[in-house]
Amino acid sequence: MSEYRDYGVAAPHGPDMTGTHNPIHEMTPNERQIFDYLLKPDDGYDEKGVYWADMSIMQRIKFVTSGDAKEAKKELSSTWSMVKKDPLSPIPWYFRNMVLPGAGLGLEGYVLFSIGNLKPLFEAAFSDCWKKEATCNATWIAAVEYLEICGIIVGQILVGVLGDWIGRRWGLIQDALIMFLGLIMLTAAWGVTQNGWVICYVWSLFFYGIGVGGEYPMTATSGMENAVGSGKISTKEDRLHRGRKVTSAFLMQGWGQFFNQVLLIILLLVFHHGSGNDPYSPVAAQWTYRISFAIPALGTLWLVYYRAYKMKSASKQLTAAKRKSKVTGYDTESLKLTFTYFGPRMIATAGAWFANDVFFYGNKLFQSEFIKVIIPESHSIMPGWLYNLVNVGVSLVGYYLASFLIDNKLYGRKNMQMIGFLMDFILFVVPAFNFEYYTSKEHISAFQAMYFLSSFFNQFGPNAVTFLVAAEVYPTPIRATAHGVSAATGKLGALLASVMYNYITTQQKFHVVPWFGLGGMLVTWLFLPDTTGLDLKEQERRWQFIRAGRESDYHGVAVHPKHLSLWERMRGVGKHYNPDLDYAQKIEEMRADWEASQTRKVGEKAGNWDGDEDVHDDSVFSSDVSTYFEKSKPSPSILAKEKYPTTADSESSPERNENTL
Numbered sequence: 001m002s003e004y005r006d007y008g009v010a011a012p013h014g015p016d017m018t019g020t021h022n023p024i025h026e027m028t029p030n031e032r033q034i035f036d037y038l039l040k041p042d043d044g045y046d047e048k049g050v051y052w053a054d055m056s057i058m059q060r061i062k063f064v065t066s067g068d069a070k071e072a073k074k075e076l077s078s079t080w081s082m083v084k085k086d087p088l089s090p091i092p093w094y095f096r097n098m099v100l101p102g103a104g105l106g107l108e109g110y111v112l113f114s115i116g117n118l119k120p121l122f123e124a125a126f127s128d129c130w131k132k133e134a135t136c137n138a139t140w141i142a143a144v145e146y147l148e149i150c151g152i153i154v155g156q157i158l159v160g161v162l163g164d165w166i167g168r169r170w171g172l173i174q175d176a177l178i179m180f181l182g183l184i185m186l187t188a189a190w191g192v193t194q195n196g197w198v199i200c201y202v203w204s205l206f207f208y209g210i211g212v213g214g215e216y217p218m219t220a221t222s223g224m225e226n227a228v229g230s231g232k233i234s235t236k237e238d239r240l241h242r243g244r245k246v247t248s249a250f251l252m253q254g255w256g257q258f259f260n261q262v263l264l265i266i267l268l269l270v271f272h273h274g275s276g277n278d279p280y281s282p283v284a285a286q287w288t289y290r291i292s293f294a295i296p297a298l299g300t301l302w303l304v305y306y307r308a309y310k311m312k313s314a315s316k317q318l319t320a321a322k323r324k325s326k327v328t329g330y331d332t333e334s335l336k337l338t339f340t341y342f343g344p345r346m347i348a349t350a351g352a353w354f355a356n357d358v359f360f361y362g363n364k365l366f367q368s369e370f371i372k373v374i375i376p377e378s379h380s381i382m383p384g385w386l387y388n389l390v391n392v393g394v395s396l397v398g399y400y401l402a403s404f405l406i407d408n409k410l411y412g413r414k415n416m417q418m419i420g421f422l423m424d425f426i427l428f429v430v431p432a433f434n435f436e437y438y439t440s441k442e443h444i445s446a447f448q449a450m451y452f453l454s455s456f457f458n459q460f461g462p463n464a465v466t467f468l469v470a471a472e473v474y475p476t477p478i479r480a481t482a483h484g485v486s487a488a489t490g491k492l493g494a495l496l497a498s499v500m501y502n503y504i505t506t507q508q509k510f511h512v513v514p515w516f517g518l519g520g521m522l523v524t525w526l527f528l529p530d531t532t533g534l535d536l537k538e539q540e541r542r543w544q545f546i547r548a549g550r551e552s553d554y555h556g557v558a559v560h561p562k563h564l565s566l567w568e569r570m571r572g573v574g575k576h577y578n579p580d581l582d583y584a585q586k587i588e589e590m591r592a593d594w595e596a597s598q599t600r601k602v603g604e605k606a607g608n609w610d611g612d613e614d615v616h617d618d619s620v621f622s623s624d625v626s627t628y629f630e631k632s633k634p635s636p637s638i639l640a641k642e643k644y645p646t647t648a649d650s651e652s653s654p655e656r657n658e659n660t661l
Contacts, residue, residue: 031628038625039586043067043236044533051579052409052533053562064409071240101223101245102252103303104175104215107296109256111183112212115148115205117264117388118289120381124278125285129194136195142502143202149495151206153488155213160484163214164477165330168222168318169311171480175214176304182208183297187290213491217483220471223249224479224536225317234537242536243406243413243468250467251399254459258392260292265385267291276382321476324544334477334547341546342474344567346482348527349470352417353490355520356462358513359424359454361497373444394452398459406464412532413465413472417524420461425517427454432510462520466490472531475543529565534558555582594629 027035040049052063082089099106122130129136155175163171185204191197223246268276271284327333339346375383405411427450431438438447470486471479493516501509531539538558545554555578557563564574 027628031624034624034628035587039583041236041239043071043239044535051557051560053557053560054579061410068408097245098248099252100306102219102249103299103306104172104179105219105250106252106256107179107300107303108212108215109253110260110296111179111186111208111256111293112148112152113257114260114264114292115144117261117385118292119144120384121264121268121280121285121288124379124381125280125282126194129198135193136198140195140198140202144198144205145498146495147202147206148209149491149498151209152213153491153495155210156216156484156488156491157213158210158484159214160217160480160482160487161330163218163221163480163484164318168218168225168480169307169313171214171218172222172307172311173304175211175218176300176307178211178214179208180297180300180304182211183293183300187293187297213484213487216467216487217471217480219249220246220467220483221480222311224468224471225476234535238537239533239535241407243472243532244403246468246471247399247403247406247464250464251396251403251459254392254396254399258389258396261385261389261392263295264288264292265382265389276385277380280381317476321540327477331477334475335481337546338474338478338482341551342482344527344565345473345529346486348523348529348565349466349473349482349486350489351523352421352462352520352528353466353470353486354493355421355516355523356458356466357490357493358497358516359428359458359520360463361494361501373439373441373447391452391455395455395459398456398461399464402460402464406468407532409533412530413469414524414528414530414532416460417462417465417469417528418521420457420463420465421517421521421524423457423461424454425514425521427457428510428517429514432507432514435507435510462524469528469531472536473529476540525566527565527567529563529568531563534563552576555579555585557582590625591629591632594626 036045036049044052046052046055046059046063052060055063079090082093119130124131128134130141133141155178159171159175162174182204185207186201189197189200189204191200224242265276267288268280268284271287272280371383371387402416406413406416431447431450437443438450466486471483474482497513500512504512534557538556541556542551542554542558545551553576555576557577557579559574559577561569561574561577568574
């Protein structure tokens with residue numbers, strides 16, 4: 001094979017590796033136009049080839065708003081065309097592209113948030129057990145919340161590691177199967193005594209929580225990697241809407257909460273003689289709770305089928321990354337390098353998620369207080385359920401607005417998370433130091449407003465962003481593990497809140513909670529890079545240099561100061577950014593891929609090629625690019641006619657498929 005491999009160092013390598021040619025200077029204007037089209041797409045570069053983050057503030061605003069306006073017009077036109085052909089066609093499109101990727105999180109939101117919704121019903125219908133704790137052990141009653149969170153933490157770490165080890169697809173199937181079995185256990189939970197029933201119920205929640213925990217790293221990583229095309233050059237959809245695609249899946253969690261609350265209200269009315277008021281019979285409570293778990297079990301069983309038979313390519317990106325690194329099992333070297341080079345990012349993703357979950361849990365504090373003031377004599381669970389339904393509706397507005405703006409280069413991930421944390425801090429700290437004023441009957445409406453606004457900014461901020469960036473800022477081989485560790489740290493925040501709130505008064509809770517928002521904002525500001533507008537293929541390209549021990553040889557936009565954290569900039573990570581060197585470097589990397597592709601063709605013709613056929617595919621190289629590489633660096637051992645087929649589009653314009661080199 002040596003006679004076919006005399007091309008120098010394989011990619012990644014720098015420009016002018018041999019010292020015999022400069023690829024930029026040898027280009028004709030037409031060839032330069034072709035390479036600009038491939039390497040400097042117009043959604044990230046202006047007509048002069050300047051990267052959007054290198055523009056002045058006014059130029060950047062003009063560039064971004066103009067691009068967003070064109071993209072919005074294009075999407076609206078596409079939607080209108082669908083409606084004209086079939087008025088209902090946008091519904092199945094939304095279901096395929098937004099609902100199905102987040103179905104697991106929708107089921108997770110449905111079941112997990114039903115635990116908090118059902119507890120008041122259990123306390124009313126089984127007061128001796130759940131409220132007075134006379135017939136049931138107080139430790140097991142408290143364990144309903146603790147063990148649920150512990151199960152989620154186990155699943156987040158375990159399935160995160162397995163997802164990087166055996167693949168995304170098997171992680172997704174495993175999650176759905178565990179959730180299905182967990183729902184069967186919850187539906188059928190029983191005991192000889194009420195305490196025995198509670199114990200069975202608690203361990204069923206723990207088992208179900210393992211599946212739920214795995215949904216976090218699996219849904220985030222598979223959704224993101226499916227958003228990033230498999231070609232050598234990313235598509236405009238990848239670059240402009242990656243964040244929207246992932247957060248659109250995540251917002252299904254909100255719809256899960258919404259449908260759970262609606263169904264519980266309907267079921268209680270059905271089994272409680274059309275009334276939602278107390279007293280509640282044990283029979284009505286049992287039917288309401290069991291049917292509410294049986295219904296999502298059917299949806300979860302279908303999810304097992306869908307993931308097993310319809311998502312067979314979910315691990316494609318991970319497989320490609322492992323092949324490049326020549327790894328077959330778990331990539332321990334990548335794990336070590338991730339903590340070496342991206343350790344501070346873990347402080348940002350894990351620390352911010354921890355702070356957010358304390359807030360997320362604390363949001364319910366508002367509700368219990370203003371209900372006491374508005375309906376002081378009521379013992380019905382319906383007011384709490386109805387206010388929760390309104391709150392979920394407000395949260396959904398936040399979810400959708402986050403999905404809408406998360407890819408906007410002028411706002412984006414980091415700003416969204418920082419502003420969300422800051423607003424939640426303000427909305428909690430104001431009533432904390434004026435508690436009696438805002439909980440008085442005259443001012444309770446302002447207290448309610450702060451409750452709903454805190455829900456809105458939690459979703460339009462850290463809750464949506466933490467889910468996305470905990471996968472986005474890490475390399476593919478270790479992405480699920482990093483996301484799982486970050487999410488598990490977040491659940492430790494929820495666990496802290498659930499334990500801490502049992503030992504302090506309501507006003508003290510309002511004194512404690514706000515500072516987690518301020519801490520989350522500071523951690524985000526210092527350690528979180530802003531990946532808004534960053535092509536993930538560039539991040540993977542940088543990772544290949546790091547993997548090869550040549551971090552300083554990478555000069556691309558992944559080390560642009562805009563896409564680095566303040567901490568990374570202070571450490572000088574961005575000092576090697578050089579757009580001109582990077583442009584030449586990319587061309588040389590393309591040349592190496594092209595030469596390897598030609599090597600394979602010659603080897604196949606000679607009958608002695610023993611390499612991997614999937615690594616190099618010469619069909620991805622256009623004849624224009626092939627002509628340039630042949631002209632600028634001829635390969636004597638390869639016949640010209642063998643390099644690429646003669647096609648009619650050899651003189652075509654660069655307006656071609658973005659996945660074609």
